[in-house]
Amino acid sequence: MARAEAPRTVFRQVVDGLGSAILRGDYDEGPLPVEAELAASFGVGRNLLREAVKVLASKNLVVVGPKIGTRVLPRSEWNLLDPDVLLWLSESEGAMTHSFDLVEFRLIVEPRAAHLAALRATDAERQHIRAAFDAYSECLTHPELIFDRDFVFHQAIHTASHNALLASIGWRLGTLMRKQVLTTTDYPGAFERGLPLHKELAEAISARDAAWAEDVAFRLVLMPYEDLAGRLDVPEARRLGEVVSPKQSPRAATAAD
Amino acid sequence: MARAEAPRTVFRQVVDGLGSAILRGDYDEGPLPVEAELAASFGVGRNLLREAVKVLASKNLVVVGPKIGTRVLPRSEWNLLDPDVLLWLSESEGAMTHSFDLVEFRLIVEPRAAHLAALRATDAERQHIRAAFDAYSECLTHPELIFDRDFVFHQAIHTASHNALLASIGWRLGTLMRKQVLTTTDYPGAFERGLPLHKELAEAISARDAAWAEDVAFRLVLMPYEDLAGRLDVPEARRLGEVVSPKQSPRAATAAD
DNA sequence: TTGATCCTATCATAGGACGATTAGTCAAGC
DNA sequence: GCTTGACTAATCGTCCTATGATAGGATCAA
Structure with a gap:
């Protein structure tokens, strides 16, 4: 698999x-x-x-x-959403500014995917997600499996969103995360700090708590970025906090009209 | 162009x-x-x-x-994000359930793109967006140009988000929207009802009002869908309202911890 | 200057040949 | 009986050469 x-x-x-x-x-x-x-x-x-x-x-x-x-x-x-293109881009210069774009994009997509997964996952899918987390947590003693297990975990969530587009994108972002994870995961403790978030995400989805799942997924994407941000000069205009939706979404009031 | x-x-x-x-x-x-x-x-x-x-x-x-x-x-x-694949899929059977996935995906991505565009667009880009809207509004008397003008308008916004991934996706979703627009736009009045929303979106971005822009973009994607939804049996589990984020985002409270 | 014509570089497409790989088979060994 | 290993045949991998189609650019006449 x-x-x-x-x-x-x-x-x-x-x-x-x-x-x-x-x-x-x-x-x-x-x-x-x-x-x-x-x-x-x-x-x-x-x-x-x-x-x-x-x-x-x-x-x-x-x-x-x-x-x-x-x-x-x-x-x-260029079709930047193509996994190959994304990969080639990541191994070329300018990878840093591109890396921000990628994190920002994931901040937009993945929380919503988690949100939908919490609402729509079947019982079998919930179980699969939990199993994928268990497998992932075993990586404490097998660091070389982190990539694969992390990929399977996120893939399970995206699939559970029951949106073919999101499933496809999750699948592909997974490929790209490798490169990025490669940069962040060998910081001591990165995996250990991420583990409770993974656990929380699995729990949120199991509990069908969409808002919780969305929140956790957001933090999960942001965490490795913040690990990095400290050591880099982040252009002021590109602060990723921007992507956070306003506390008070005006949508609900108008969309239901 | x-x-x-x-x-x-x-x-x-x-x-x-x-x-x-x-x-x-x-x-x-x-x-x-x-x-x-x-x-x-x-x-x-x-x-x-x-x-x-x-x-x-x-x-x-x-x-x-x-x-x-x-x-x-x-x-x-399958790489469902590929424009060709998306096109082939749309012209095959099962296009209807796929159509919901596409709308849902756009509901996730496009409002955020508008949000970022409102924050980051340069003066030149703002002007470009307004010009694109003006050109679009002329389609009242030239319906055959709707596709191209609409595409240019949305493309301008996605570019102004200053995120290469979002720009690329906008570009490509545009291609696919054609097919969908084809189904919806020949309903009498669809263009006329969409026009004020386009105008509002251009204004929101010009005014640098990110929340407003996000809200308008959301309604803009949803509108043609709702035109359709009435005539179709929408599976209960797939109501697109689900994608709306909770009124009170729990993120801000926990992320700053 | 302009316009049409011709030339030529370059890709588009065809067909055939041989080498490399491996799924599947089958026989030998435990 | 089951596993293991070599063998075979089918199928792609890669190459080459040849001809047609296209369009950029040069040429030449009005």
Whole structure:
């Protein structure tokens, strides 16, 4: 069940190599070399290279056409929600400002997913979430399993939200969290401090307490960020507190009208 | 600036054809025919078919490998956030339950994007948003431009949120809204009823009133849904009101601890 | 200057060949 | 009987070469 497959196929190497190079800005906005040349530079055939380029094109990283060659699209057109793109971006420079965007995005989505999970989870799903937490808590003695277990735990919650879009995004954010967790989790005590929050989240969902679950999920996303924020100069305008909804939501009054 | 290019290339036809067929469930979970056969059935060469399959594989619709052939992955693995997948899904059956997921997702993301836009938009961006609204309001006499103008308007807001992820998602949700707008907008008066909300949203962001902007954006997403909800049997458990955050967010009290 | 025409670089697509991988089978051994 | 291991065949992985389609840019005439 754990997502481990990393088939080091030649194709994957080319896609990753090209994707990383583009995200890194090696070709910034300019055209790439012609296919034959590019293929030669990777030491692969032209067909294989074209398959790789087509994948990048499907992620809106490049456009390709006769006589115009293969051109890198402006950054704003990229499909940043694609897990591959997100991964390449995270391993390129500028990862820090991008990291804030990612945390902010998770602060928006994950609490709501937890909220819905608390309302909609079936009994089986509740049990699955608790089991996933138990497995996760065992990581105290098996730190190398933290990634997988954490992923399974959050995945279970997103699935329980009974919204296919949220489930899909949770699945994918999980992949990306690795990179970030990698940076934060090896701070001594990070796992231990996160554990009670995980437990609380599982309890909140079990108890069908949507507001509680939402609150816990929010703190759970924010915690590793705050671990980091101290050691970084956070631009004032990007304080993540902004994302917190106003204490008094005006929605309820007007939406029910 | 309007995204109109629809190059009816053979490659695109094959990708769309295969993608639609998979989403439609023609092969449900089972393996596809072998490459040679599949290529023949589309009347194209094996290379072209492989490029198409590789694109689908990059969207997590299928896995492909020697001896295992090309297998459709379980639905839960699909990258539902991919615009192509979303499009294929919307044109397949089951579009209705998926439509609820989409609205719910937008109810989560778009109000927050508006919230952040109100806080962070530069003067130029504010002006751009107002201009986009003006252009949109002209659609009263040019209904065929509604899609494009509406897209530009929302895109401007998402960009002003200064979060690359939100900007990217806005861009893509826009594509999908077309399909949905297509269903709702030809109800007489839908555009006219939406117009004041658009205006209010532009004003809220101009006034830097984040709470107001969030509230308006929420109603703006909900409106076309409610137009529909009346004519449909909405499963009780899926009432979209659930997504509304509790009046009293417990976050502020506990997070500062 | 402008406009149409032609040229050419580059991708689009086809088809065939061979190598690499592995699911599935089946026989040998405990 | 069950496990283990090698074997086989099917299928993708990768390469190559060739031809058609497209469109940018140059050329040339009005």
